Amino acid sequence: MTLSASPRLQTYAALATVALVAALAAGRPELAVLAVPFVLLVAVGLAGAAPLALDGVLRLERERALEGEHVGATVTVQAGGAPARVELHLPTTARLQTDPIPIAFWLPRGERHEVRFELAVGRWGVHGAGPAVVRARDRLGAFALEGRLGGSCELRAYPSVGRLHRLIAPLRTRPVLGSQVSRERGEGIEFADLRPLGPGDRVRRINWRATSRRRVPYVNVQHPERSADVVLFLDTFAEAEHAEEGTLDAAVQAAAALASAYLARRDRVALVSFGGTLNWLTASAGTRQLYRIVDALIASDVRVSYAWKDVTHLPPRLLPARALVLALSPLLDPRGIGALLDLRARGYDLAVVEISPLAHTPADEAGSHRLPLRLWRLRRDTLRARFETLGVPVARWEHPHTSLELAIEEVMTFRRHARPAPQP
Amino acid sequence: MLAGAAAATLLLSLALAAARSSPIPFSLLLLGAIYAIPEGERAIAAPIYGSALLLTAELGYWSLDERVPQRVQAGVFTPRLLAILAVSAAAIPASALALIAAEADVARSPAITAAGAAAVVACVAVLAALARVRSGDGTPP
Secondary structure: OEEEEOHHHHHHHHHHHHHHHHHHHHOOHHHHHHHHHHHHHHHHHHHHOOOOOEEEEEEEOOOEEEOOOEEEEEEEEEEOOOOEEEEEEOOOOOOEEOOOOOEEEEEOOOOEEEEEEEEEEOOOEEEEEOOEEEEEEOOOOOEEEEEEEEOOEEEEEEOOOOOOOOOOOOOOOOOOEEEEEOOOOEOOOEEEEEEEOOOOOOHHHEOHHHHHHHOOOEEEEEEOEEOOEEEEEEEEOOOOEEOOEEHHHHHHHHHHHHHHHHHHOOOEEEEEEEEOOOEEEEEEOOHHHHHHHHHHHHOOOOOOOOOOOOHHHOOHHHOOOOOEEEEEEOOOOHHHHHHHHHHHHOOOEEEEEEEOHHHHOOOOOOOOOHHHHHHHHHHHHHHHHHHHHOOOOEEEEOOOOOOHHHHHHHHHHHHHHOOOOOOO | OHHHHHHHHHHHHHHHHHOOOOHHHHHHHHHHHHHHOOOOOOOOOHHHHHHHHHHHHHHHHHHHHOOOOOEEOOOOHHHHHHHHHHHHHHHHHHHHHHHHHHHOOOOOOHHHHHHHHHHHHHHHHHHHHHHHHHOOOOOOO
8 A cells, every 4th residue: 555645745844844934034024824724734634643554345246247247346445544535446447347446435543444346257268357546535535545546356257158059960970978969870769771680680670661671581770879089179279259258258248058968968078278278178967067168167368479389289189089079269270270280180070160360350441451351261171172172171160240150051061962971 | 996906806717617736825925915915004913914914825725525425324424524613713812822922022132033934844744754655664753
């Protein structure tokens, strides 16, 4: 805390000095008399006031919230010294917003005052709320004590999880029961084919209509329902951000929605945050894995790094051989693009949701960026074509203008005609 | 004298309109000068005039302090208003005492002149003390 005197005290002292010197020089006692009230006020201000002292604490009603929610908070201010007029500036940031207008109140000696307010959670992430800034003035306003009060609290804001009605089906599944209709043949519900009766086949599987037509016993073959491994691959090397919203926001929201939907289908989901810092969660199923993934997602951040990273930095058990790797990338950094091409070369079933950075570029009103923008778009088209030549669907997601489901549908349309990736 | 008063009023109005405190001391100086310079009897006694000057200055500075938009809760203004009125009221007898002392029939001597000079030096010392506090050492005077 910093204590400072009001500038007007100096002015009064200077005025009194001038008046006293003039009284002395001109032999006019009236001037000295005029100086007396100002000297008195300075003297009262300097000597009369007890020292100011403030103490306080900032509390949040809860430590976790969803994006877009309001969280209640309380600042308690206690006067340890002289009574004071307190101006409280509530803690506000771009992502945790509250009323920026300070609150003024009178705080008698030894008493405490509680100010309740609400913080609007603007974006997912781990946010620090506080400290509040406080300014206290004594009764005459002669001295002001200014500083931070109440420390800082951590608020974990979770992204809102959208519901997805359709999901990209993995080409290969695990030999574990699930909700995904496998391409393989076995026992299940979905009809796959007919084949002649063999040793060990159950009588109930005989297709009597086909048997009577061909005069040889035929049995139905089904697609079994299996679960799959899905790896959500977040490219956090770079992002395009404009007006506090960027491609990373979209990637995190999409990853949360995809993880929720795949885990609801009893699939195992892994998360790789591949960027300046490398974070991962190994594949697992269930509700707890969803909480783990969302906790890991809100800590995602784009950190500048010049280190060249590739998929060899990832532990091998993180990428099961039969997993669907679903990349969420703005395709801006060559390291992230290189890692995706590497995964494809290793035979992984890969699909890329390209979070278009174009939606986050500022409007070029003068038109001076038209040509470089066109060239940049052409280069991105070439990159997309390169992926598609390798059998990797690249669906462009114009967040927030289009929905994620549109991008998923685009991937599914591509995959209807694409062949599975060669086995490693 | 009227022109001086008008100029002082103009300076004060300018300070309040522009939310700048710098014209206020000049306005006070001008008001002090138009009171002290003319010889002879005055309509208002010097202690009352001095106290009124302080009240004018305090209200002017307070007005500027309140320019910052704030949500003010009840009971915030009363303590400062009472403190200003109390100091202004206390200044009247203090100034009257100073006036009586100044008008006492005491022959001018080097000792009295030295006492006057010491008062001036004391004022300068107060200024220096304030400057030290303003530098932000965090301890009250």
